[in-house]
Amino acid sequence: MTAKLPDLATEGGLFARLRDGARASWDTYVRHDFVRGMGDGSLPEACFRHYLVQDYLFLIHFARAYALAAFKADNLADMRAAAKSMGAILDLEMGLHVKYCAGWGIGEREMETAPEAQATLAYTRFVLERGLAGDLLDLHVALAPCVVGYAEIAAWLMNDPATRLDGNPYADWIRMYADPEYRAVARAQVELLDRLAGSRGGHARFAALLRTFEAASRLEAGFWEMGLRLGT
Amino acid sequence: MTAKLPDLATEGGLFARLRDGARASWDTYVRHDFVRGMGDGSLPEACFRHYLVQDYLFLIHFARAYALAAFKADNLADMRAAAKSMGAILDLEMGLHVKYCAGWGIGEREMETAPEAQATLAYTRFVLERGLAGDLLDLHVALAPCVVGYAEIAAWLMNDPATRLDGNPYADWIRMYADPEYRAVARAQVELLDRLAGSRGGHARFAALLRTFEAASRLEAGFWEMGLRLGT
Amino acid sequence: MTAKLPDLATEGGLFARLRDGARASWDTYVRHDFVRGMGDGSLPEACFRHYLVQDYLFLIHFARAYALAAFKADNLADMRAAAKSMGAILDLEMGLHVKYCAGWGIGEREMETAPEAQATLAYTRFVLERGLAGDLLDLHVALAPCVVGYAEIAAWLMNDPATRLDGNPYADWIRMYADPEYRAVARAQVELLDRLAGSRGGHARFAALLRTFEAASRLEAGFWEMGLRLGT
Amino acid sequence: MTAKLPDLATEGGLFARLRDGARASWDTYVRHDFVRGMGDGSLPEACFRHYLVQDYLFLIHFARAYALAAFKADNLADMRAAAKSMGAILDLEMGLHVKYCAGWGIGEREMETAPEAQATLAYTRFVLERGLAGDLLDLHVALAPCVVGYAEIAAWLMNDPATRLDGNPYADWIRMYADPEYRAVARAQVELLDRLAGSRGGHARFAALLRTFEAASRLEAGFWEMGLRLGT
Numbered sequence: 001m002t003a004k005l006p007d008l009a010t011e012g013g014l015f016a017r018l019r020d021g022a023r024a025s026w027d028t029y030v031r032h033d034f035v036r037g038m039g040d041g042s043l044p045e046a047c048f049r050h051y052l053v054q055d056y057l058f059l060i061h062f063a064r065a066y067a068l069a070a071f072k073a074d075n076l077a078d079m080r081a082a083a084k085s086m087g088a089i090l091d092l093e094m095g096l097h098v099k100y101c102a103g104w105g106i107g108e109r110e111m112e113t114a115p116e117a118q119a120t121l122a123y124t125r126f127v128l129e130r131g132l133a134g135d136l137l138d139l140h141v142a143l144a145p146c147v148v149g150y151a152e153i154a155a156w157l158m159n160d161p162a163t164r165l166d167g168n169p170y171a172d173w174i175r176m177y178a179d180p181e182y183r184a185v186a187r188a189q190v191e192l193l194d195r196l197a198g199s200r201g202g203h204a205r206f207a208a209l210l211r212t213f214e215a216a217s218r219l220e221a222g223f224w225e226m227g228l229r230l231g232t
Numbered sequence: 233m234t235a236k237l238p239d240l241a242t243e244g245g246l247f248a249r250l251r252d253g254a255r256a257s258w259d260t261y262v263r264h265d266f267v268r269g270m271g272d273g274s275l276p277e278a279c280f281r282h283y284l285v286q287d288y289l290f291l292i293h294f295a296r297a298y299a300l301a302a303f304k305a306d307n308l309a310d311m312r313a314a315a316k317s318m319g320a321i322l323d324l325e326m327g328l329h330v331k332y333c334a335g336w337g338i339g340e341r342e343m344e345t346a347p348e349a350q351a352t353l354a355y356t357r358f359v360l361e362r363g364l365a366g367d368l369l370d371l372h373v374a375l376a377p378c379v380v381g382y383a384e385i386a387a388w389l390m391n392d393p394a395t396r397l398d399g400n401p402y403a404d405w406i407r408m409y410a411d412p413e414y415r416a417v418a419r420a421q422v423e424l425l426d427r428l429a430g431s432r433g434g435h436a437r438f439a440a441l442l443r444t445f446e447a448a449s450r451l452e453a454g455f456w457e458m459g460l461r462l463g464t
Numbered sequence: 465m466t467a468k469l470p471d472l473a474t475e476g477g478l479f480a481r482l483r484d485g486a487r488a489s490w491d492t493y494v495r496h497d498f499v500r501g502m503g504d505g506s507l508p509e510a511c512f513r514h515y516l517v518q519d520y521l522f523l524i525h526f527a528r529a530y531a532l533a534a535f536k537a538d539n540l541a542d543m544r545a546a547a548k549s550m551g552a553i554l555d556l557e558m559g560l561h562v563k564y565c566a567g568w569g570i571g572e573r574e575m576e577t578a579p580e581a582q583a584t585l586a587y588t589r590f591v592l593e594r595g596l597a598g599d600l601l602d603l604h605v606a607l608a609p610c611v612v613g614y615a616e617i618a619a620w621l622m623n624d625p626a627t628r629l630d631g632n633p634y635a636d637w638i639r640m641y642a643d644p645e646y647r648a649v650a651r652a653q654v655e656l657l658d659r660l661a662g663s664r665g666g667h668a669r670f671a672a673l674l675r676t677f678e679a680a681s682r683l684e685a686g687f688w689e690m691g692l693r694l695g696t
Numbered sequence: 697m698t699a700k701l702p703d704l705a706t707e708g709g710l711f712a713r714l715r716d717g718a719r720a721s722w723d724t725y726v727r728h729d730f731v732r733g734m735g736d737g738s739l740p741e742a743c744f745r746h747y748l749v750q751d752y753l754f755l756i757h758f759a760r761a762y763a764l765a766a767f768k769a770d771n772l773a774d775m776r777a778a779a780k781s782m783g784a785i786l787d788l789e790m791g792l793h794v795k796y797c798a799g800w801g802i803g804e805r806e807m808e809t810a811p812e813a814q815a816t817l818a819y820t821r822f823v824l825e826r827g828l829a830g831d832l833l834d835l836h837v838a839l840a841p842c843v844v845g846y847a848e849i850a851a852w853l854m855n856d857p858a859t860r861l862d863g864n865p866y867a868d869w870i871r872m873y874a875d876p877e878y879r880a881v882a883r884a885q886v887e888l889l890d891r892l893a894g895s896r897g898g899h900a901r902f903a904a905l906l907r908t909f910e911a912a913s914r915l916e917a918g919f920w921e922m923g924l925r926l927g928t
Contacts, residue, residue, distance in 0.1 A: 201665010433897010
């Protein structure tokens with residue numbers, strides 16, 4: 001038997017406070033029927049394929065968000081960290097995604113030319129706009145539901161008795177985001193929020209940051225919904 | 233009997249070419265069931281009220297887009313024009329909207345605190361992101377479906393035999409956007425696109441601009457759809 | 465005899481702390497030989513004329529900074545305040561400047577086509593870049609040396625026994641920035657900093673804000689220096 | 697005897713047209729006394745050391761400009777190219793610079809904490825502001841005087857009979873920028889401008905692009921001047 005995967009949040013840290021403050025939207029996102037359907041394998045494959053195509057488009061704008069983070073950083077260490085994340089998305093993650101999608105019969109050309117769904121546009125452009133209207137902390141708060149949420153979703157599915165991995169076409173997805181390697185990425189985002197909260201006055205700005213985090217969580221839920229409804 | 237309201241596009245101009253190139257998405261937007269329902273008065277009032285609340289939130293980001301246009305302008309005349317548009321939205325249009333909404337029983341406080349629908353987020357942040365990723369022409373192409381489209385919609389409804397204005401709760405809306413004053417605003421946007429096409433290489437950039445215009449038209453259609461489905 | 469013009473800073477407020485922290489750069493700016501030369505009338509007129517031309521170019525980018533502030537504001541009141549400031553610069557202040565420069569024999573066309581000096585480029589683009597890399601507070605801290613500094617300079621000159629106003633060609637300049645109307649603008653900037661310090665964690669971010677304020681003060685001193693040296 | 701290093705510009709290409717259009721400012725930059733002093737070894741070492749420290753600060757903002765380029769790119773190939781350039785600056789070029797400066801007795805800590813000179817602020821923030829106010833082409837035109845100019849300067853020095861490399865403390869600097877590896881980077885920038893001129897209407901926008909290129913060339917000349925005058 002496996003030990004439960006622990007919560008990645010720092011107790012009393014900024015991420016924990018944001019998640020508590022946006023609890024209803026957060027739960028709608030991390031416990032979405034799309035997620036449950038991956039866990040027990042009942043999600044229609046067409047929904048997952050639709051999600052994969054949109055996730056490819058999402059990744060492009062996700063990389064742009066890290067480009068903005070590099071521009072907005074005020075020291076070399078933060079610039080290098082953002083540049084590394086951007087490079088990892090563009091050179092590594094997108095390659096893995098393309099390979100994974102090929103296994104689902106989806107070619108890169110098909111993904112490149114697919115129209116971006118409203119849910120994809122909404123979340124990605126919201127993140128970029130937060131990054132340009134606000135500072136590095138506003139940007140990272142907008143990114144957090146994605147980066148940390150995927151690890152929490154996968155951990156929950158791994159811990160949940162309703163999940164079955166044998167013969168589940170989505171088992172690889174779950175394992176990837178429950179993997180220590182991805183969990184380290186998510187944990188780094190939690191720690192980055194805590195550090196930026198210190199240097200950029202995060203607790204004094206809590207109300208505004210919560211609005212951003214709450215909106216981003218709703219938009220992530222909308223992304224699952226788009227997958228489930230084959231939405232445009 | 234009234235003379236037909238003529239098309240606002242300059243023949244062969246950038247707007248006309250963009251509208252032709254994005255015809256399917258454009259028609260989905262300007263001939264949307266929400267629009268038809270306003271024309272014959274059959275649109276459920278709850279849908280219209282939902283639209284009005286989201287349109288209030290939309291206007292705020294619309295004003296921000298003109299703030300960006302002022303920042304991005306490279307001469308005083310364009311800066312002043314953008315500043316004037318921003319001022320008109322913030323000081324005039326929003327006031328009229330609030331007053332109009334009061335007539336529908338919707339208070340300003342209710343609108344301010346309403347959660348932004350995904351469709352509202354998607355279109356507004358797309359416009360702002362286009363403005364920051366691209367130049368002034370990219371920004372104004374993203375704005376055009378809204379500014380010019382509303383005039384075209386109202387003109388079409390005024391010209392359409394299916395439209396009835398007597399006893400139609402939406403008659404004021406139609407008349408406002410068919411009014412010469414609003415048509416002059418829309419016509420100015422058409423002319424601005426033609427001018428920027430000249431100074432900023434619009435025809436050489438047509439493929440990229442068309443992608444922006446097409447996406448913005450789809451997002452406008454999504455805005456009507458959100459109204460019709462009472463979407464979140 | 466006249467009462468001394470009091471300091472505009474709030475004791476213990478963000479502006480006061482920034483000014484104390486950047487004291488050496490601040491004093492180099494507000495006590496610059498260009499300033500002293502205006503006070504006792506000894507400044508060569510060619511220097512003042514050179515300054516006036518560059519100040520015209522400065523104002524354009526100053527207006528753009530308020531456009532950015534409108535874009536970055538997260539509530540309607542702040543958007544309207546920024547839009548009003550931008551409008552005041554574009555529609556009022558620039559007109560007054562043009563009129564004042566005409567009195568010095570400098571035409572608007574001459575100012576429009578003058579090459580921007582390095583000192584002008586440095587300060588204006590620094591402000592805009594702070595505004596885009598950071599948030600609204602970073603932007604307003606970068607603007608503060610200009611807005612508040614001019615009032616402080618004029619007050620100091622009015623209070624200084626070395627100043628003579630009779631027959632001083634710069635007396636109008638001094639009176640304009642010592643006037644209650646301009647002092648109210650400067651005081652509003654001090655209060656805005658205090659308010660933003662509260663809502664956006666200004667005191668936790670003090671070290672970074674001080675770097676911005678110190679650089680902006682040095683760049684303002686460089687602006688005087690450019691005037692004095694007829695610099696390009 | 698060595699073959700002359702050929703011009704990197706494409707005849708009739710955008711870069712060649714910009715350089716011709718801004719000839720006076722360009723020549724002031726590439727034939728600056730700082731440059732001549734490196735060529736014949738007569739430049740005082742204090743000037744070169746001052747330049748090296750400011751160049752370190754310059755590189756940081758140069759990397760940020762490529763971060764912006766990645767954000768502004770509208771296809772994966774351009775995003776990856778920008779990300780690669782940014783990574784090369786942050787991970788490679790800055791390391792080489794630090795090592796080279798150590799040979800001149802300048803430590804990294806000294807460079808990190810040095811106040812940024814007005815000339816450094818002016819050029820770097822101008823580039824970033826062009827990148828945000830305009831599009832990818834505006835940004836790359838602002839970067840071109842730096843990227844291509846250094847190769848042209850080194851080639852001119854290598855070709856110039858007045859240059860002596862034996863016992864010249866600046867010989868390594870000249871050789872580095874005359875090296876085929878660096879020349880390939882500069883040539884790639886020339887080709888990028890030609891490609892962007894095609895896709896983003898560069899020739900229709902020539903007047904505005906020339907203003908940017910001319911200002912950037914003047915600011916590069918100002919950077920040498922700062923070195924020569926030990927300017928702050």
